[in-house]
Amino acid sequence: MRNRATAIRVVVIVWLVAAVAGDVALAFGPIPPGQASDLASSESLTILLLAEIAWPVFSAVLAALFFTLVVNKIAPPTAEVSAEALRGNTRAQTAWIAATLVVVLSLAVYGTVALAIDQPGAGISADAAALPMPTSTSQPLEVQVIAQQWWFTYRYPSYGGIETSQLVLPVNQKIEFHITSLDVVHSFWFYALGVKADAVPLNDNVVTATPTLTGTYRIQCAELCGLWHGNMADNTAMVVSSSDFAAWMQQQTTLDAPVMKYLLPYSHTYEPSPTVYGS
Amino acid sequence: MSTPPTLARRLNEWGLPLGIVGMVIGFLIGFAVGTHAIPYSFGEDNSLGSDPGILLGYALSVVGFLAGMGFLNYPIGRLLGAKRPSEEDNAYIHGESGGLSRYFRMTTDHKVIGLQYLVMILAFLFIGGLGAMFIRTELLTPSPTIATAQSYLTLVGLHSTLMIFMASAAIIGPFGNYFVPIMIGTRNMAFPRLEALTFWLLPPAGIILLSTVFLGGFTTGWTGYAPLADQNVLGMDSYLIGFALIGISIGLSGVNMIATILTMRAPGMALSRMPIFVWSVLVTSFLGALAAPALIAAVMMEVFDRSYQTTFFVPAGGGSPYLWENLFWFFGHPEVYIFVVPAFGLIMEMLPVFTRRPLWGYRVAVGGMVGIGLLSFVVWQHHLFVSGLAPSLRPFYMFSTELISVPTGIIYLVALGTLWRARTRFTTPMLFIFGFFFNFLIGGFTGVFLSDVPSDFTLHASYFVQAHFHYTIMGGEVFALMAAIVYYLPKMTGRTMDIRLLRFQFWAVFITFNGTFISLISVGILGMPRRVISYAAYLQPLNVSATVFAYGLGLSMTLFLGILLWEVFIKQRVAAANPWESLGVEWQVPTPVPTFNFDRLPVSWSLPYDYDTGKPAADFGPAVPAFSGA
Numbered sequence: 036m037r038n039r040a041t042a043i044r045v046v047v048i049v050w051l052v053a054a055v056a057g058d059v060a061l062a063f064g065p066i067p068p069g070q071a072s073d074l075a076s077s078e079s080l081t082i083l084l085l086a087e088i089a090w091p092v093f094s095a096v097l098a099a100l101f102f103t104l105v106v107n108k109i110a111p112p113t114a115e116v117s118a119e120a121l122r123g124n125t126r127a128q129t130a131w132i133a134a135t136l137v138v139v140l141s142l143a144v145y146g147t148v149a150l151a152i153d154q155p156g157a158g159i160s161a162d163a164a165a166l167p168m169p170t171s172t173s174q175p176l177e178v179q180v181i182a183q184q185w186w187f188t189y190r191y192p193s194y195g196g197i198e199t200s201q202l203v204l205p206v207n208q209k210i211e212f213h214i215t216s217l218d219v220v221h222s223f224w225f226y227a228l229g230v231k232a233d234a235v236p237l238n239d240n241v242v243t244a245t246p247t248l249t250g251t252y253r254i255q256c257a258e259l260c261g262l263w264h265g266n267m268a269d270n271t272a273m274v275v276s277s278s279d280f281a282a283w284m285q286q287q288t289t290l291d292a293p294v295m296k297y298l299l300p301y302s303h304t305y306e307p308s309p310t311v312y313g314s
Numbered sequence: 315m316s317t318p319p320t321l322a323r324r325l326n327e328w329g330l331p332l333g334i335v336g337m338v339i340g341f342l343i344g345f346a347v348g349t350h351a352i353p354y355s356f357g358e359d360n361s362l363g364s365d366p367g368i369l370l371g372y373a374l375s376v377v378g379f380l381a382g383m384g385f386l387n388y389p390i391g392r393l394l395g396a397k398r399p400s401e402e403d404n405a406y407i408h409g410e411s412g413g414l415s416r417y418f419r420m421t422t423d424h425k426v427i428g429l430q431y432l433v434m435i436l437a438f439l440f441i442g443g444l445g446a447m448f449i450r451t452e453l454l455t456p457s458p459t460i461a462t463a464q465s466y467l468t469l470v471g472l473h474s475t476l477m478i479f480m481a482s483a484a485i486i487g488p489f490g491n492y493f494v495p496i497m498i499g500t501r502n503m504a505f506p507r508l509e510a511l512t513f514w515l516l517p518p519a520g521i522i523l524l525s526t527v528f529l530g531g532f533t534t535g536w537t538g539y540a541p542l543a544d545q546n547v548l549g550m551d552s553y554l555i556g557f558a559l560i561g562i563s564i565g566l567s568g569v570n571m572i573a574t575i576l577t578m579r580a581p582g583m584a585l586s587r588m589p590i591f592v593w594s595v596l597v598t599s600f601l602g603a604l605a606a607p608a609l610i611a612a613v614m615m616e617v618f619d620r621s622y623q624t625t626f627f628v629p630a631g632g633g634s635p636y637l638w639e640n641l642f643w644f645f646g647h648p649e650v651y652i653f654v655v656p657a658f659g660l661i662m663e664m665l666p667v668f669t670r671r672p673l674w675g676y677r678v679a680v681g682g683m684v685g686i687g688l689l690s691f692v693v694w695q696h697h698l699f700v701s702g703l704a705p706s707l708r709p710f711y712m713f714s715t716e717l718i719s720v721p722t723g724i725i726y727l728v729a730l731g732t733l734w735r736a737r738t739r740f741t742t743p744m745l746f747i748f749g750f751f752f753n754f755l756i757g758g759f760t761g762v763f764l765s766d767v768p769s770d771f772t773l774h775a776s777y778f779v780q781a782h783f784h785y786t787i788m789g790g791e792v793f794a795l796m797a798a799i800v801y802y803l804p805k806m807t808g809r810t811m812d813i814r815l816l817r818f819q820f821w822a823v824f825i826t827f828n829g830t831f832i833s834l835i836s837v838g839i840l841g842m843p844r845r846v847i848s849y850a851a852y853l854q855p856l857n858v859s860a861t862v863f864a865y866g867l868g869l870s871m872t873l874f875l876g877i878l879l880w881e882v883f884i885k886q887r888v889a890a891a892n893p894w895e896s897l898g899v900e901w902q903v904p905t906p907v908p909t910f911n912f913d914r915l916p917v918s919w920s921l922p923y924d925y926d927t928g929k930p931a932a933d934f935g936p937a938v939p940a941f942s943g944a
Contacts, residue, residue, distance in 0.1 A: 039735075067839050068772045081768040089759045096726060100751055103733035104740075121731065123675040128727065132678075135723040143713040146766045150709060214702075219542040220635050222700065222775060226841040231771050233701040235636070236541070237629040240702035253850060257775040257843040259535050261542055262463045265846030307541075307630045 042106045050098040054091035061086050068229045071252070071274070074244035075229030081149055088138070175211040175243060178204065181305070182214070182221035182234035185263040187254060194284055196301035197291050202272040205280035206249050214240040215304050222258035225272065231257055239303035246274040319406075322399045325387050326407050329419040332382035337518065340378025345371035352621070366621040368529065368548050372555040376518045383420045383514055385507065408506075410909045420514060422506030425907055427513050428492025429806060432799075434516050435487055438480035439792070440875060441524075445473030447868045450861040456851050466847045468531025468549065475523055475536040475553060479516070479560050481787050482602075482649060483567075484795045485656035487513070490571065490595045492806060496900040497589045499580025499918060499932060501910040504573035512567040515559045523556035535845055537646075540627030540638040544619055551620065554613050561609040561645070564652065568602030571595055580932065583918035589898065590673060593680050594659020597687040598652050604691070605648035612641035636703055643694040651690040653787055654754075655683055657794035658725050661747050664801055665732045667896045668744045672923040674731030675724075682724030689718045699770045708767050715765035722758060726751070741894065742812050745820045746797030753789025753827070757782060760835065778838025781831045789827060796823075796874060803882070804889030808905050811881040812893070819877065822870035829863030898922045899932050 066079040066086075179190040180202075190198045202225075204210055214223045216234035224231045227250070232240045255268035275283065299305060325332070348370030349363055363371075380386070384407075388399070399407070409421030416426055417433075448469050452461045461469065491513075495503055503509045526532055530547035538557070543550055575596045579588070588596075615626040616638070625631025627638045666673045673679065695703065695711040729751060738744065760782040763769045773779065804810050837856045842849050849857070881887065892901045899922060903911060914935040922931035 067841070074771075078768050078772050081766060082763060082772065085763055085766060085769060089762055093755060093759050096730075096755055097752070099730050100733075100748070100755075103730060103736070104738055104744075104748055121674055121734065122672050123678065123731065127731065128675055128678045128724075131723065131727045132720060135720045139716045139719055142762070142766065143709070143716050146712050146716075146768065147709040149768050150712075219545060220539050224775075224841075224843065226772070229772055231700045231774055235629075235702055238702055253841070255841075255843055255846075259467075259533070259537070259539065259542070259845045261533050261545065262467065264467075264533075265463070265848040268848070268850070270850075 039106070042102065046098050046102045046106075050094055053094050053098075057090045057094065058087050061090065068226050071227040071248040071250065072229060072244045072246045074242075075227060076247075077149060077152075078229040081146070084145070085142070088142075092138070175209040176205065177211045177213060178202070179301070179303075180212055180214045180223045180234065181217060182223060182256065182260075183217040184219065184261050185256070185267040187221075187223065187256075187267070187269065190301060191284070192301045194288065195295065196298065197284075197287055197295070198298055199287050199291075202254060202269070203280060203283050204246050204272075204274045205277040206246050206274050208277065209243060209245045212242045212244070213303055214242065217305055217307055219260050220258050221256050221260045221267070224255050224257040225252065226255075227252040228274075233258055236307040237304045249274050249276060320400065320403055321396075322387060322391065322403045323406050326384050326403075326419055327415075329383045332384075333379045333514075334382070336378030336380075336382030337375045338378070340381075341371040341375035343371075343378075344374030348621075363548065365548065365551060368551045369555065369617055369621050372522050372551065375522075376515070376555075376559065379518050380511070380514065385420065385511060385514070388507075405909070408909060420510050422502070422510055423909060424491050424495050424503050424506070424509060425806075427509055428488050428490075430513050431483060431487030431491060431516075432806070434513070434520075435480050435484050435795075436875065436878075438476050438520060439484075439871075441520075442473050442476035442480060443868055443871055445469050445476065446864065449473060450864040452847060453849070453857050454861050456849050456854055456857075458847050461847070463847055464531055464533065467533040467535070467845070468526065470845050471532050471535050471553065472523065472526065475557065476520070477787070478536050478649075479519060479523070479556075481653045481791055482560060482564055483516070484653070484791055485660055485798065486567065486571075486595055486598055486652070488806075489591075489660060489798055489802060490567075490598075490656060493802070493900050494571065494592055494595050495574065495578075496903060496907065496911055497592050497898065498575060498578065498583060499899060499912065499916045500574065500578040501912060501915075503570055504578055505570045508566055508570045512563045512570065515563040519556045519559035519563070522552050522559070524552075526550075526552035537642060538613075538616065538638070539642075540616060540619070540633075540635050541629065543616055543638075544628055551617075554617050554620070558610055558613045558617075561606040561613065564602040565606035565610070568599035568604075568606070571599035572603060575599070579918075580915050581917050582932070586677075587918050587921055589663060589922055590676065590679055591656070591659040591663040594656050594662075594683055597683045598655045601648040601652050601655070601687055601690060605645045605652070608641050609645035609649075612638055612645070615641075636698075636701070639698055639701060639703075640694070643697045644691075646697065647694040648687075648690045650783070650786065651686055653791045655686060657750070657791045658683060660794055660798050661750055662725070662728060662732075663898070664743055664747060664797065665729060666923040666925060667894050667898070668739045668741055668747075669732055669736035670739070670925045671732065671736050672925065673728065673921070674734070675728045676921060676923075678724055679728040682721040682728070685721030685724075686718060689714060689721065693718060696765055696770075699767050700774050712765055712767050716762070719758065719762065726755070742816050742820065743797040743801040743894075745817060746793050746800065749820065749824045750790055750793040750797065752824075753785050753793060756828075756831075757785030757790055760785060773838065775844055776838040777834045777842045777844060780844050781834040781838055784831050784834070789831070796820075799878065801894065803878075804891075804893050805900060805905055805907070807882055808889055809882045809885075810887055810889035810893065811878050813877065813881070815873075816877055819870055819873045823867060823874065826863045826866035826870055830860050830867050833857070833860035833863065896922070897924060897928070897931055902930070902932075902934060 066083045068075045068078055070076045177192050181188045188198055188200055189202050190196055212230060214232045214234045215238060216236045221234040222231060223234055228244045228246055230242050230244050232242045252272045253270050254272045256264055345367045349367030352366040407422060409416040409423035409426040417430055452466055526549035529549040529552060531549040532546050532553050534542050538553060575592060618624040619626055625633040627633045627635055662673060662679055693711060693715045695707060696715045699708055763773055764779060764782060800812055833856045837853050840853060842853050891905055899916060916932035916934050918932045920931055
């Protein structure tokens, strides 16, 4: 039994070292999706927190599994070695269930609070008030994302409902994305901003995020939407300074002036194209 | 004995050829009626036919197949006033003394059906695995190479749907059907014909699904989201009918298992004496019987959308894509527990044998599985966190989803308790059990990140999700399947496949599996969406790594199949009667198991886990000298 006690001690020490080392490494490692917006930062924080909790628990179960399997293993031919009979242990069971419950409850509480604070959105606008909305100092800039097979276009209602094929956003400005679709279900995924929301025909899906880092980013569709789903991506989405944004908008407005009269009036949803109905 | 075979017997004997003829005739009739008699204009641009034609053709082909197989012989015979089949005929139909040929006709013997299931599952696994190899090959490069967009998405859809077919019956089909009646000490299932039906729906489902390649394929993956499904070409109809058949099979099998387990247990077998595997099958059966109808309803609504121009899921016509998403995932989430709960049961059934001690915490294990079953019905909207549906509901679904880790954790507790201070025998099945626990642990912990709404915003619909469910289904259920095949093969076939090469095979499959899916977890975290043929260039190195490991995984899975076929059909080494020295009832009956399992029904004494005393689980009759002196 002495060997056993030593073995337990060795396993516990190895686990402790691995758990601490892993958690430290996680704390210093890059955590997706990064810090390019307030929403992305909060998602990174959540992922980091979950990972920090998950890794020690994961490695503990693994260590216990290895310990019980490896330390006591004997070769198959020596069959009839019956161990002592343990049929259960109420205290161990209660403790285990209580511990997992506590972890789960705290995760759920944390998630709910994080959700209420971030208000990451991806909700129908009518229902978005269901969770308390933090009062924001600046008026959000509304940007509509229109998905159709197989590209995204964008409309800026505060600039006369102009429609562009490139997404350009001013930095440090709260953006209210309104996502809708003209044909099938798509999903607008702006990885760096931590924005993902399904584009559903005749539905207005709202997400808010404030970009905090300028740069050029990738946008892609995250819901299978037919043949060229894989190519429904765009590497030219930009977050720029507000002066650059104004200049870009000026340029777009002149560019689009001749076609503006053909555009449908701005609306949160659009009647789907009839050609998609039926096979 | 030389009386000529009766009509009933002849029809049964020729069931498979008749079934194939019936399938063809049924399809032709349905196709002709559907195409010409139903006024419908949408399919006219398609040279292959119209949706009503294909849908009705498929539906009637299944009816024709089942009629040819002989499922209607008895009722029609009775209706026409024919004589009841003789005892001899019944025995023949039950598969008695049929040799190898009885595996190719409709029989009502649960053991024959179990082996039929096993072969069908392995065929689905193999074909689906080939699809995975093509997918990984295509993903070696960031832009399309070997496949067109349409063929790639069809491959994705076929791989996933076939694997779902496989996974929904992988444990409960072969081992549930074969061993549950023996474990509970009965001679047959409650509804043997229904049991045969649940199996014989599988081949047409597979054929109909695969026939999509002749109809242009489908681009929706296994989730079949509308309105994309309405937009698809005729190949979509294959998916719909194939999936409906699987749904019917799951539901009927559930009803049959529930009836069998609740009403046909041997004397003395209280619910608290039921082997843990039977409990897992009972829970799974409730899930199947209650969840599958939602799938069948959803699929039928889509069938009507595509044929009669109803607009259940078409926003332009007042329908809603959310209706499909809700119905589908209301089925889809219990479905994943249909995959994995029987795997839990089988693993817990095997653990006491290899640790030579009782199952630790039997009652809490049962409670855990029942808890998983109950909770699995209230978590489905976690698939819809970013869909735009009712954000105020998200905290609830986040909570219920996270809560399910409590009963799942209990399974780990029971395993650890059983292994604790045990003299574990490290047999080959035990290796696979270890693999199961390792992989499922990763599957479970990746699930935590997906259940939390804020982190799900980044990880949803990415390769992280794909890797997560492959860890639970492939790493969990398929590893349990491999453990169970090695463990139960001596009973089911009288042959053993437990050779040294199999241990090498385990390590090969374990390492390549983890290599593949750790790579895919990483690409998911870095932002690769699922089901894409093109991806950002910076993701290529990890995709190449996944593909290389996946080739190894494909080879090592093929090696498993090769060893199985080689040992069963070519080497044919006779296995010991009870090679693992189990106390389970299923190991106490002779091999091959007699047609009706028991001469005399056993009387259950206790759970079959008393390895400390070696006390048998049941009284098997006169051979046990219990009352011989009286």
